[in-house]
Amino acid sequence: MKKLSTLAALCAGLLLTACSTGTHGLYQWGSYEDQVYAMYNTAAKTSPQEQLANLEADGEKARAANRTPPPGYYAHLGYLYFETGNPERAVASFQNEKTLFPESRSYMDRLIARFKK
Amino acid sequence: MTRHFFIITALSIAAMLTGCASQKSYDYSAIRESKPRSIVVLPPLNLSPDVRGTYSMMATVTRPLAELGYYVFPVALVDQTFRENGLTEPGEMHNASPAKIAEIFGSDAILYIKVEEYGATYRVISSDVIVSASAELIDARTGRSLWRGSAKASNSENRDSSGNGIVGILVSALIQQVANNIGDPGYQVARQTSFRLFNAGLLPGPRSPNYEKLIGN
Numbered sequence: 001m002k003k004l005s006t007l008a009a010l011c012a013g014l015l016l017t018a019c020s021t022g023t024h025g026l027y028q029w030g031s032y033e034d035q036v037y038a039m040y041n042t043a044a045k046t047s048p049q050e051q052l053a054n055l056e057a058d059g060e061k062a063r064a065a066n067r068t069p070p071p072g073y074y075a076h077l078g079y080l081y082f083e084t085g086n087p088e089r090a091v092a093s094f095q096n097e098k099t100l101f102p103e104s105r106s107y108m109d110r111l112i113a114r115f116k117k
Numbered sequence: 118m119t120r121h122f123f124i125i126t127a128l129s130i131a132a133m134l135t136g137c138a139s140q141k142s143y144d145y146s147a148i149r150e151s152k153p154r155s156i157v158v159l160p161p162l163n164l165s166p167d168v169r170g171t172y173s174m175m176a177t178v179t180r181p182l183a184e185l186g187y188y189v190f191p192v193a194l195v196d197q198t199f200r201e202n203g204l205t206e207p208g209e210m211h212n213a214s215p216a217k218i219a220e221i222f223g224s225d226a227i228l229y230i231k232v233e234e235y236g237a238t239y240r241v242i243s244s245d246v247i248v249s250a251s252a253e254l255i256d257a258r259t260g261r262s263l264w265r266g267s268a269k270a271s272n273s274e275n276r277d278s279s280g281n282g283i284v285g286i287l288v289s290a291l292i293q294q295v296a297n298n299i300g301d302p303g304y305q306v307a308r309q310t311s312f313r314l315f316n317a318g319l320l321p322g323p324r325s326p327n328y329e330k331l332i333g334n
Binding site for chain 1: 154155169172173175176177179180183184186187188189190191192193194197221222223224225301304308324325
């Protein structure tokens, strides 16, 4: 029975790696989605400071594991820096998003111009 | 033992085929031609009575789309940008001109999502948490429809999963992986709905290792 469950786990592992969209995919997600959710949902509402701390911790973990944070991570982090009174770090974070994902260039430039005011 | 092995292998292969293969009958010529790299997801239109539908669904769509190989604009900032431009309701945002949206975000494609069901539906025997949604991807420059899909998930699938073999185990694992500290079961089910919505039919994007062979160039 134990062998059987090992086999099942192996097959499950194979299945996850077989789909490129499995849980070990292109990005290290951390809590980005939960922080987005927390921004809007009153039941789970945490302060921008807490959301920021959680995202910063995710960034540390991703760096330590040498993995890429997801699209939108740095931009969202930048927004939280701005919300918590740190426009310089906000701009640096938007720059990071742009460097990592050139697809975001035009929108990040727009945000940088707006938040620099 | 060998018999077990064959059964499990056969199940895995079946699950792989149904889980990963895109539907063959779907006409992908528009998206193959358009080759979108980036997607701006508008805050979903919520047709359910549960007010959490819009933003719960919004939080769950980035992951499957990004893992498929697309750049997904930061969803909360996109929402803020619309609000700053005077559009505060998803309905208003969905009515904005695609050309204007493309100009603001510089996105190749726009994704419109409708949350059809969200939350608990009380039935005679049990109350299930159901999230169903439909989506349409359009080319931001031409307004042409590139892809449509819909999906549904329910928390009762997990309760019943003991008899479902590998697929059931995987589905449960995926749901359980979600942080449990958020007291909205709809959010967890929404993640499953989003995963299904895109993985069942949308072609991989440019950041996917499977992109070249699937897009056919």
